[in-house]
Amino acid sequence: MSTGDTGKITVTVTPPGVAETLSFAGTSSPTSNPNSSGAVTLTISGSGSGTITSSVTASPTGNSGVYKVTASAGGATSTNSTTIYIPPQILIQMMYAEANGQNDSCREALGLAFRNRMGNSTYWPGVTTYQGAIPGQASYNTSITTGVQNYLNDSVAVWSSSLADYTGGSGCFWSPTYAQWQTVQSALSSGTTTFPANVGDPGCYKTVSGYGPQIVYLSSVGTSTRGGTYAGAPAFLFERKRATTGSVPAAVVQLN
Amino acid sequence: MRTHSCKQTVYASLVPVMLVSAAARLQLPSEQPFRQQLASVYDRLATMKEWNSAEDLSLKLQVKELTNSYILGAINQATPSSAGSLEHDLNESFSQAIGHMSMEDLRKYWGDVHYASVLVAPWGEQDALVVGYMIPHGNTSLDVIEVAVHASGGGYQFVAEGGREMENHALQLTLMPRGSSQAIRFLAYGQRLSANQSPVGVVLYQFDGKSLAATWSRSDLRQGAVNTQGNKIILTYQDASHFEKGTPPYFLREEYELTSHGVKLASKRWVDSK
Numbered sequence: 001m002s003t004g005d006t007g008k009i010t011v012t013v014t015p016p017g018v019a020e021t022l023s024f025a026g027t028s029s030p031t032s033n034p035n036s037s038g039a040v041t042l043t044i045s046g047s048g049s050g051t052i053t054s055s056v057t058a059s060p061t062g063n064s065g066v067y068k069v070t071a072s073a074g075g076a077t078s079t080n081s082t083t084i085y086i087p088p089q090i091l092i093q094m095m096y097a098e099a100n101g102q103n104d105s106c107r108e109a110l111g112l113a114f115r116n117r118m119g120n121s122t123y124w125p126g127v128t129t130y131q132g133a134i135p136g137q138a139s140y141n142t143s144i145t146t147g148v149q150n151y152l153n154d155s156v157a158v159w160s161s162s163l164a165d166y167t168g169g170s171g172c173f174w175s176p177t178y179a180q181w182q183t184v185q186s187a188l189s190s191g192t193t194t195f196p197a198n199v200g201d202p203g204c205y206k207t208v209s210g211y212g213p214q215i216v217y218l219s220s221v222g223t224s225t226r227g228g229t230y231a232g233a234p235a236f237l238f239e240r241k242r243a244t245t246g247s248v249p250a251a252v253v254q255l256n
Numbered sequence: 257m258r259t260h261s262c263k264q265t266v267y268a269s270l271v272p273v274m275l276v277s278a279a280a281r282l283q284l285p286s287e288q289p290f291r292q293q294l295a296s297v298y299d300r301l302a303t304m305k306e307w308n309s310a311e312d313l314s315l316k317l318q319v320k321e322l323t324n325s326y327i328l329g330a331i332n333q334a335t336p337s338s339a340g341s342l343e344h345d346l347n348e349s350f351s352q353a354i355g356h357m358s359m360e361d362l363r364k365y366w367g368d369v370h371y372a373s374v375l376v377a378p379w380g381e382q383d384a385l386v387v388g389y390m391i392p393h394g395n396t397s398l399d400v401i402e403v404a405v406h407a408s409g410g411g412y413q414f415v416a417e418g419g420r421e422m423e424n425h426a427l428q429l430t431l432m433p434r435g436s437s438q439a440i441r442f443l444a445y446g447q448r449l450s451a452n453q454s455p456v457g458v459v460l461y462q463f464d465g466k467s468l469a470a471t472w473s474r475s476d477l478r479q480g481a482v483n484t485q486g487n488k489i490i491l492t493y494q495d496a497s498h499f500e501k502g503t504p505p506y507f508l509r510e511e512y513e514l515t516s517h518g519v520k521l522a523s524k525r526w527v528d529s530k
Contacts, residue, residue: 228504
């Protein structure tokens with residue numbers, strides 16, 4: 001769920017005829033909260049008898065956390081727990097702004113690019129949170145205040161690290177026009193080690209030692225839904241640092 | 257606005273500006289001591305964990321001073337036949353140095369560095385030199401923009417430098433027509449490094465003989481392009497909100513006119529592409 005959502009937890013109290021007020025453990029401290037500027041606090045309340053549906057909210061807005069909550073009633077504690085994932089809202093907002101209308105793999109890959117920057121002090125000094133990483137580096141739509149699907153699920157997969165990195169460690173991305181894509185495609189086909197010019201790439205890793213940047217093409221991100229000059233081009237291309245051992249790696253690679 | 261004396265605010269640099277023997281008219285100072293000194297400072301910079309600490313800035317300042325000293329050494333030994341040949345020779349030197357990567361002992365610190373240039377503008381009885389270069393550090397860069405004029409005691413000296421407006425940008429420079437004050441005006445522009453969707457920044461600087469001031473700027477123009485045409489500055493960039501909606505046209509084209517006193521937006525319209 002998102003900090004803008006109201007979630008639901010259903011608890012069944014037995015015997016069914018006894019009225020109880022539920023309490024929940026585990027609402028104040030997250031079991032984990034990777035790469036976030038702050039944790040939320042959950043508010044869950046419910047009472048009644050039989051099957052009780054409790055509302056769940058999380059605040060403050062924009063914070064995050066993974067919570068494992070367990071219900072209690074009448075001195076008895078449930079043997080089951082519910083895990084609640086609340087990703088940084090800015091991750092959802094970034095995926096919406098950059099990849100509205102694109103597929104899950106596309107949105108996830110954008111999130112992975114940011115995840116790859118975390119704690120990488122060589123190339124992204126000081127970047128440890130999504131709240132710090134995204135502003136100035138990509139668009140994000142602040143009017144998206146709830147857990148819009150599938151952006152929410154995509155964000156949780158990236159943020160919680162349940163999704164393995166399939167971008168090959170890429171830290172940057174851009175949307176090529178079709179003309180730029182043709183240039184990249186030509187370099188990909190030829191296997192050239194010369195970085196193609198005028199392709200609109202973000203210039204990541206250009207100033208570091210070694211062989212410089214490498215363009216990563218992921219077919220899974222699909223083609224752009226934008227139309228116009230973007231028609232026929234991949235929704236995004238990615239950029240990572242070339243390996244520094246062995247012979248000079250190709251300037252463009254395809255990873256899926 | 258800063259002057260050369262404000263060293264505490266100077267973001268020093270690093271220097272890809274190697275003037276090599278390819279410039280036939282220039283008699284260059286020896287490269288080797290310069291390279292060794294630079295490598296020594298970089299050895300210390302490479303261990304820095306806090307990139308904006310006082311020590312970090314101090315080391316970068318050393319790099320910049322080394323670089324400036326080398327540049328002035330080259331310029332002051334030059335005997336070009338004209339301002340145009342000086343500009344040509346200096347810029348050719350830059351490209352030669354970058355082209356064959358003669359700085360092998362410095363390659364462990366930085367990679368692909370393309371952005372360094374000198375503009376020569378008439379200034380009184382001598383020329384003024386607008387010098388810009390970027391100092392890569394990790395996945396960022398420090399961009400140095402300075403103006404050198406002929407000092408009364410002989411030889412060029414840097415007398416003013418720009419602020420940090422173009423920091424972390426792939427620096428490019430171009431002269432613009434002068435205003436009524438006859439101050440030198442030039443654009444610094446380039447893509448912000450390592451930012452997704454390739455945003456571009458542009459700054460108009462003005463040198464009045466004493467100081468260098470940023471008088472107009474635009475920043476973070478997604479997938480942006482900067483062009484000039486006489487006294488016009490033409491910016492084309494992707495509008496993020498349209499991109500989000502997925503409804504072309506995605507690009508905005510803004511045309512600015514330099515007036516005697518500043519910059520005026522002349523037109524703004526949607527276009528299909530850059």
